[in-house]
Amino acid sequence: MTQETRSFQAEVSRLLDIVAHSLYSQKEIFLRELISNASDACDRLRYAALTEPALAEGDTSYRVVLTPDKSARTLTVADNGIGMNREELIENLGTIARSGTAAFVSQLSGDARKDMSLIGQFGVGFYSAFMVAERVEVKSRKAGDSEGWRWVSDGKGEFTIEPLPEAARGATIVVHLRDDEKEYLEASRLRRIVSTYSDHIGLPIVLRDDGKEETINTASALWTRQKSEITEEQYKEFYHHVGHSFDDPWLTLHARAEGVLEYTSLLFVPSAKPFDLFDPERKSRVKLYVRRVFITDEGTNLLPAYLRFLRGVVDSEDLPLNISREMLQSNPMVVRIRQQLTKRTLTEFGKKANEAPEEYIKFWDNFGAVLKEGLYEDREHREELLALTRFRSTARDGLVSLDEYVAEMKPGQEAIYTITGDSLDVIKRSPQLEGFRARGVEVLLMTDPIDEFWVPAIGSYKDKPFKSATRGGVDLDKITPPEDRKDEKLEPPAKLASLIAIFKLALGDAVKDVRSSDRLTDSAVCLVADEGDMDMHFERLLKQHRQLDTMSKRILEINPRHKLIERLAATVGEAGASDQLSEFAWLLLDQARIIEGEQLPDAAAFARRLSSVLERGLSAGA
Ligand code: ADP
Ligand code: MG
Numbered sequence: 001m002t003q004e005t006r007s008f009q010a011e012v013s014r015l016l017d018i019v020a021h022s023l024y025s026q027k028e029i030f031l032r033e034l035i036s037n038a039s040d041a042c043d044r045l046r047y048a049a050l051t052e053p054a055l056a057e058g059d060t061s062y063r064v065v066l067t068p069d070k071s072a073r074t075l076t077v078a079d080n081g082i083g084m085n086r087e088e089l090i091e092n093l094g095t096i097a098r099s100g101t102a103a104f105v106s107q108l109s110g111d112a113r114k115d116m117s118l119i120g121q122f123g124v125g126f127y128s129a130f131m132v133a134e135r136v137e138v139k140s141r142k143a144g145d146s147e148g149w150r151w152v153s154d155g156k157g158e159f160t161i162e163p164l165p166e167a168a169r170g171a172t173i174v175v176h177l178r179d180d181e182k183e184y185l186e187a188s189r190l191r192r193i194v195s196t197y198s199d200h201i202g203l204p205i206v207l208r209d210d211g212k213e214e215t216i217n218t219a220s221a222l223w224t225r226q227k228s229e230i231t232e233e234q235y236k237e238f239y240h241h242v243g244h245s246f247d248d249p250w251l252t253l254h255a256r257a258e259g260v261l262e263y264t265s266l267l268f269v270p271s272a273k274p275f276d277l278f279d280p281e282r283k284s285r286v287k288l289y290v291r292r293v294f295i296t297d298e299g300t301n302l303l304p305a306y307l308r309f310l311r312g313v314v315d316s317e318d319l320p321l322n323i324s325r326e327m328l329q330s331n332p333m334v335v336r337i338r339q340q341l342t343k344r345t346l347t348e349f350g351k352k353a354n355e356a357p358e359e360y361i362k363f364w365d366n367f368g369a370v371l372k373e374g375l376y377e378d379r380e381h382r383e384e385l386l387a388l389t390r391f392r393s394t395a396r397d398g399l400v401s402l403d404e405y406v407a408e409m410k411p412g413q414e415a416i417y418t419i420t421g422d423s424l425d426v427i428k429r430s431p432q433l434e435g436f437r438a439r440g441v442e443v444l445l446m447t448d449p450i451d452e453f454w455v456p457a458i459g460s461y462k463d464k465p466f467k468s469a470t471r472g473g474v475d476l477d478k479i480t481p482p483e484d485r486k487d488e489k490l491e492p493p494a495k496l497a498s499l500i501a502i503f504k505l506a507l508g509d510a511v512k513d514v515r516s517s518d519r520l521t522d523s524a525v526c527l528v529a530d531e532g533d534m535d536m537h538f539e540r541l542l543k544q545h546r547q548l549d550t551m552s553k554r555i556l557e558i559n560p561r562h563k564l565i566e567r568l569a570a571t572v573g574e575a576g577a578s579d580q581l582s583e584f585a586w587l588l589l590d591q592a593r594i595i596e597g598e599q600l601p602d603a604a605a606f607a608r609r610l611s612s613v614l615e616r617g618l619s620a621g622a
Helices: 010-020 029-051 086-094 099-107 112-122 125-131 179-185 187-198 232-243 325-330 332-355 357-377 379-388 402-407 424-428 431-438 451-458 496-510 536-544 563-571 577-596 603-621
Strands: 004-007 064-069 074-079 133-141 148-153 158-164 170-177 205-209 212-215 249-257 263-270 287-290 293-296 311-316 390-393 396-401 416-420 443-446 464-468 513-516 525-528 555-558
Touching: 010 099, 010 112, 010 125, 029 064, 029 074, 029 125, 029 170, 029 187, 029 232, 029 293, 064 179, 064 187, 086 133, 086 148, 086 158, 099 112, 125 133, 170 179, 179 187, 187 205, 187 232, 232 249, 232 263, 232 311, 249 332, 249 357, 263 332, 263 357, 311 332, 325 332, 332 357, 332 379, 357 379, 357 390, 357 396, 357 451, 379 402, 390 402, 396 402, 402 416, 416 431, 416 451, 424 443, 431 525, 451 464, 451 536, 496 513, 496 555, 496 563, 496 577, 525 577, 555 577, 563 577, 577 603
Parallel strands: 064 205, 287 311, 416 443, 416 464, 513 555
Antiparallel strands: 004 158, 064 074, 074 170, 133 148, 133 170, 148 158, 205 212, 249 263, 263 311, 287 293, 390 396, 390 443, 525 555
């Protein structure tokens, strides 16, 4: 096979275009990315060689070698890791396989400045080499293969690939530096970059300069070092490497367990949401090592799914090196480690919640929705999780915990009131909340789909049942009436009962019931679900996902104090009123549906009725 020219995937071309014209000030991070890849590749071969020693070809001193060549103006980053075959070179270096990078590309705006700042946030891995290179050459032979390949590109839409029989095992990246990037040929510059970004790498990073070889990093895995010897910067750089992330860690948890089980854990909570957070697979990305040997980062079972946002490593002294992924699922040591890590992590979150509530808000906004999955699926840690859970509410700007909520319940209030919906802005304006506001009763605002599951699963907190504010059976009259209504002795409008009867007759099957309600203050009407029925928002959610064919009927609640209702009630019994009232019944029902965000079954009829009422209003005024 001879040389073949191929095009980059369109997204990669776009990305490379930005990278090449990058004014990004920290171009030096390209070296961190290449070293990080080299280290990953060595980790993977070390693991593969456990079961197939021949793969290592007798060379198990894994390392990364940096060779600057001033006359050729190249910087070479070579590893003796697992390498790539032809298909892998094409796939890994020609398409966007990683979800983080895919998300990056989808956010590109075409505006150079904005896109540049994104590079800092996301990182572009291998492609960052094109920030300093006019050409990048990758020579690679996959462990176990007899022949290698040469991949070359100037980062302008195409790359070539051809056989390279004599390639060394692993990957050698030759960065042909642009004329104005010669600084990366200076040994002192390279030393500084490595000590800033790559000191934590567990393998030797060797600088080969002027025929001399020198290891320029500490070359011991970061987590094996004493906490007191590790700087915050080093933790951060390790997090970038291990998490393939580019934000700063929000929390760093480094601990050594000794006793029956011996292991070290170094876990990070990101400060930004990872892109795969809501992947249906809910995979944890924490890496499992056994006595410093990387085993896997897939299906490790080291943390429950609701802690999948954690990044980092767990290094066990006790597990067998040849543990398979299948064995991980049921291994009793893994189960114990998982229990301990879960407990410890939740305890640390609790400390943050108490000691740094402002910072905790950021954490909660990022990961609260994920953590709440645990309320539903992890009975063992339910209490701890409930203590960590926070809410937005109708009564305050910040977040509120369940304990705070319960402590401030009104006299006569027996339930924890909640309302669910898609967005805070929308549910905050729900008419169903008016009566609660008027009485100063706090309602918890819930906008995460998981809320529809854990709330019913738990049912109550400290003997106070959760109750939806948009459901029948809410008895607000038991709770102190609002100040301005204390002395009011409201006689229901004399004809209210008749009005309700006319409405019921007019609406027939379209509603389950029509009732007077103390839930409203400003609005004339609202819809609620019957006490035993499903929550309205949840029902809509299920319908959207085609999990439900028919919706249950709503109850139309009307506000007896509202001017419109009073006026309508007053017309009961007048000549010709009944037709007009049934028209109003439909208009009010449709209005309530619109506010609720529900589809009008007959929008044309709504428009016709509205026009006729408006027209009559105009002619009455004329
Ligand atoms: P990431 O490291 O986050 O996956 P990169 O863009 O840095 O993304 O690398 C893309 C892929 O190319 C890697 O996932 C890996 O499969 C492959 N790769 C890159 N460098 C090497 C290397 N030195 N040896 C083997 N494979 C590599
Ligand atoms: Mg990488």
